Amino acid sequence: MRKPIPVTVLTGYLGAGKTTLLNRILSEDHGKKYAVIVNEFGEIGIDNDLVVSSDDELFEMNNGCICCTVRGDLIQVLYKLLDQAQTFDAVIIETTGLAAPGPVIQTFLVDLHLQAHLKLDSIITLVDAVHIHQRLGDSQEAVEQVAFADQLIINKIEHVEEKRLRGIETALRVLNPFARIYKTSRCQVQLDAVIGRGSFDLSRVEGLAMMAQAPAPEHVHDEHCRHGTHCDHDRDHGHVHGEHCGHGHEHTHAHDEDNHIQAGGISSVSLTTDKALDLTKLEEWLGNLVTVRGADILRSKGIFYVLGCGRRYVFQSVHMLMEGDLQGPWSEGEARYSRYVLIGRNLDREALRADFEACIHD
Structure with a gap:
């Protein structure tokens, strides 16, 4: 029996860089075969020259990947993918930038057919380094996207100073202590470093183990901080x-x-x-x-x-x-x-x- 295909849920607030990352997956010669599921194909804007064939919902790319659109029920799209004769190295699902990924995650925990053929592998949240502090203050969805993540990609780091970047990383670790953090410009992260990590897998506990043993990060204060000295820590x-x-x-x-x-x-x-x-x-x-x-x-x-x-x-x-x-x-x-x-x-x-x-x- 074939091993379950790993599924990565990709989320992040509007403008964080999801489209950039998805375009890389669908166009680069990475040697893997991914099925990418998005809310609307028009949001991705893939060059027509990259499309081999389509049936309005499944777009086959010339690098072997498949791009799918969700206009109705996600479960129906997943069932349709599983009915295809071809196999995939992984499935990647992009949630809308204005929604928390919780309902998508729960889909894979309650459907027995999907559990038999697909395995939730990771929840990746893209973070806009320029606007994340504002988003954490005014968007409950952005906060939940960070909270659900197993992996966080801080994108657009070229637009912020190092001191502010350290503050962003620290704030994210406070909100989500067990997520692995990557820092990128234009989503230039090795795809095999974030896809297929197994960080949602119950048998993979390295993240928590490392977190328990690692030294605490540097205490950071920047120009927005309201405390001039170190705060007391409950130890x-x-x-x-x-x-x-x-x-x-x-x-x-x-x-x-x-x-x-x-x-x-x-x-x-x-x-x-x-x-x-x-x-x-x-x-x-x-x-x-x-x-x-x-x-x-x-x-x-x-x-x-x-x-x-x-x-x-x-x-x-x-x-x-x-x-x-x-x-x-x-x-x-x-x-x-x-x-x-x-x-x-x-x-x-x-x-x-x-x-x-x-x-x-x-």
Whole structure:
């Protein structure tokens, strides 16, 4: 049986560079066969010389790729692609710049036929370096696009100074601590570096592991910052404010009483401990949390050290859809830890920390 085809969801606010990246995929001689699904073919503006044939919805390109348009139901387009005799290296779906990618992601988590043939691989969000601070302040959709991402591409970096670029990266890491970040001009990123990464795959936990072990980024203040000195950081073992609390922010970010950065009402909470957890208590808590608060929790991802088990328990959720399982073993001599990152609205950090710590084995 053929392995499921990886699917990348590409999102980003209007003007971030999605069209530039999609044009590269459909025109460059990269040696891969991609199926690219867009909302309207006219938005891409592919040169007619690159089109081999079309049936009004499926446009075959001379580099072997296929460009598809969605004028109705995404699921119908995906079924049509799967009915084609040809195979693809990957499927790439571009969401509209004015929408959050959540509903597209959920499509692949609830349809059994799609699950059998397609595998959600990554959510890539393109970020406009020139306007991202403004967008985080005035667009809930832009905030959610950042929050859902496994990979962030900061584009148009040639138009901003290095100091401001560091502030952008820091602000994005506060909002989404586990996304891998790339910085590009005109979307010049190696396609095989961002497509087929498996960063949504539950069995791939390197990102969280690296995040738990990596040093915190430099504390940045620029001309928009309202604090002249370093902010206090909560460094207790049970909570880290998205790697830093209150740094690298612009005037568009809000702060609560503990100086925790938020954007568009969305914030991140990171819980960690090196003590062993009770698996029964952990699964009960995670299940109840997603069931009751799933509408407010956009994304969550965690690696957990459970008592008496030599393997990591890995968990993730998208709203009220969740999956968790025992994955690869802890390496011999490796320090064992648990880390759970939540991104959502109205997150009560202290209550989450208390519930998390209640799962620690007595």
